Amino acid sequence: MIAQLFLTVLLALVLVYAWSAHRTVPIIGLFASGAALAGLYFVWVPEHATELAAFAGIGRGSDLIVYTWVVISLLIMLHLHLKLRLQLDMITRLTRAVAIDRAKESRREAGRPRERRPVTLARKAEAPPIELQAKK
Amino acid sequence: MTGRIRNPWVVVAAYNEAPVVGSVVSGIRRAGYAVIVVDDGSADRTGDVALLAGGVVVRHPINLGQGAALQTGIDFALEQHADALVTFDADGQHSPAAIAALLAAIEQPGIDFALGSRFLAGATANLPVLRRILLGAAIRFTRASTGLPVTDTHNGLRAMTARGARAISLRQNRMAHASEILHQIAQSRLRFVEVPVNIEYSAYSLGKGQRITDALTILIDLFARRLYR
Numbered sequence: 001m002i003a004q005l006f007l008t009v010l011l012a013l014v015l016v017y018a019w020s021a022h023r024t025v026p027i028i029g030l031f032a033s034g035a036a037l038a039g040l041y042f043v044w045v046p047e048h049a050t051e052l053a054a055f056a057g058i059g060r061g062s063d064l065i066v067y068t069w070v071v072i073s074l075l076i077m078l079h080l081h082l083k084l085r086l087q088l089d090m091i092t093r094l095t096r097a098v099a100i101d102r103a104k105e106s107r108r109e110a111g112r113p114r115e116r117r118p119v120t121l122a123r124k125a126e127a128p129p130i131e132l133q134a135k136k
Numbered sequence: 137m138t139g140r141i142r143n144p145w146v147v148v149a150a151y152n153e154a155p156v157v158g159s160v161v162s163g164i165r166r167a168g169y170a171v172i173v174v175d176d177g178s179a180d181r182t183g184d185v186a187l188l189a190g191g192v193v194v195r196h197p198i199n200l201g202q203g204a205a206l207q208t209g210i211d212f213a214l215e216q217h218a219d220a221l222v223t224f225d226a227d228g229q230h231s232p233a234a235i236a237a238l239l240a241a242i243e244q245p246g247i248d249f250a251l252g253s254r255f256l257a258g259a260t261a262n263l264p265v266l267r268r269i270l271l272g273a274a275i276r277f278t279r280a281s282t283g284l285p286v287t288d289t290h291n292g293l294r295a296m297t298a299r300g301a302r303a304i305s306l307r308q309n310r311m312a313h314a315s316e317i318l319h320q321i322a323q324s325r326l327r328f329v330e331v332p333v334n335i336e337y338s339a340y341s342l343g344k345g346q347r348i349t350d351a352l353t354i355l356i357d358l359f360a361r362r363l364y365r
Contacts, residue, residue, distance in 0.1 A: 027363055082363055092309055095196050096208045099174070103194040103212060 004043050007065075011039045014072055021079050024086065028079040032072060039068045139243040144295075145218040146235060147209030148173045148191070149202045150226035154180040156340060157226050161189035164224065167232040172212055174205040182226075203313025207306040214301055221301050225292040229341040234333045238295035241331050248300035249321055249328035251286065252293030256332035263337055270351060278315060282322040286330065290314040293333050300326055311350055312357040 014036040022029025042049035042065050049061030058064050146169045150157050157173065164171045173191040175183035177199035187193045194212050196205060206223055213221050220242060222235050234252060241250035254263070255275075271290065278289040292314070296304070303324040308316040321328055 025363055078363075082360065085360060088309065089307060091198075092200055092204050095198060095200060096204070096211065099194045099196050099208055100212050100215070103192065104215070107192065 007043045008040060011036045011043065014039075014076075017076070025079055025082050028075055028082070032075045032079070035068055035072045035075065039065060039072070042068065139240075141220045141239055141243055143216075143218050144169055144220040144222065144235075144239055145213040145216065146171045146222045146224050147206060147213060148186075148224050148226045149176060149205035149209060150174065150178065150182050150186065151176040151199060151202070151205070152178045152180050152182060153226040154178070154182045154185050156228040157182050158185040158189040160224070160226055160228050160230075161186050161191040163232045164235070165190040167235060169222070169232075169235060170216075172209045173226070174209045174212075176200060176202070176205040201309035201313075202311065203306045203316070204309040206313060207304075210301050210304065210306075214298060218301075219298050220295060221298070222295045223292055225341075227341040229335050229337055230293050231334055231336065234293055234331075235295075237331050237333070238293065241329050242295050242297050242300075244329070246327050247329055248297045248303070248324075248326040250295040250331050251288070251328055252291045252333035253286070253288035253330040254291060254333060254335045255287045256330060263335070264342065274315075274351065278318055281315075282318050284318055284322050284328070286318065288330070289318065291333070291335070293335075300324075308357055308361060310353070310357065312354040312361075315354065315358055316361075 014032060018029045018032035018036060020029075021032060042052075042061065046061050049064050051061075053059060053061045053064040056064070058067065146164050148157070148160065148164075148171060150173050153160075161171050161173060171186075171191040173183070173186035173193050175186065175193055175195045177196045183193045183195050192212075194208055196208065209223075210221060220239055222238055224230050224235070230252075238250040238252065241247060271288070274289045275286065278284065278286055290311070294317070300321075303326055304317060304320050306313045306316055
């Protein structure tokens with residue numbers, strides 16, 4: 001009973017994970033949901049797991065549950081791999097924006113005439129006194 | 137320029153191509169075209185050499201891959217109001233003389249893409265047998281998956297109108313972009329023609345080129361891309 005409750009909690013978490021994955025990778029969400037629901041069913045109706053295992057030539061029903069868990073783990077790994085690809089997509093877009101902005105900036109700078117400082121050989125003429133009094 | 141095309145840009149994606157990119161860029165400049173070189177995070181002086189040779193250089197701070205670099209070049213060219221774009225390899229295996237033929241092809245009304253083909257009438261020099269077999273398999277795969285009756289694939293020499301370029305949005309950062317372009321051409325329903333081009337394989341370009349294991353990576357990339365949005 002304790003194992004059944006423990007597996008139920010874990011498979012419920014997988015269902016939540018599958019729901020969140022469904023938005024970005026629909027196929028993973030679908031397969032993970034299917035595998036988790038099948039797992040839940042076999043945990044609570046192990047006789048059917050045994051029958052199905054015998055039909056599939058696996059042997060025991062508990063082996064079938066272990067295999068289901070392996071399938072879920074592989075799907076989660078695939079999902080993580082695809083998530084990494086999505087992250088790379090974002091990095092690519094960011095890199096591209098930075099590269100293009102920098103190139104445009106350097107083209108603007110290349111096109112702008114350089115400001116030259118006036119070279120003063122002699123002493124600067126004294127600035128006229130600033131009129132501090134407000135004009136009436 | 138004569139005809140409809142007034143502002144063509146040539147896009148060159150380059151990664152660690154300092155030994156050859158200078159002559160490639162100066163060759164294109166001598167032929168009379170503006171060049172964008174996307175330095176894809178090179179560790180050598182690729183960007184500086186390209187700049188000295190007369191190219192406009194856009195630098196990726198990190199290496200992303202040829203597909204990503206080409207898309208950056210396309211985006212930048214469109215911002216410069218390019219009305220036609222030509223993609224051109226940085227390793228010196230393409231001839232600047234082919235650019236005029238590709239641009240002439242997209243000047244025809246209704247044509248938005250001109251794809252270079254080394255297997256039409258072009259006399260491709262020094263193509264190794266193994267690569268010829270691999271390309272043959274890739275062509276059959278592309279025909280089956282896109283429905284396009286192409287005679288060549290993974291040829292970096294191609295031209296597109298601004299409308300065609302806007303229909304392309306490469307998300308395959310690495311070598312699979314060449315197949316992705318053909319998929320997107322098929323999906324856009326824009327028209328294309330193939331133009332015979334010569335590819336001059338040198339020891340340098342063969343050394344930088346794709347390996348057989350890359351074909352598997354391309355297939356995995358294409359498959360994985362279909363799994364997520």
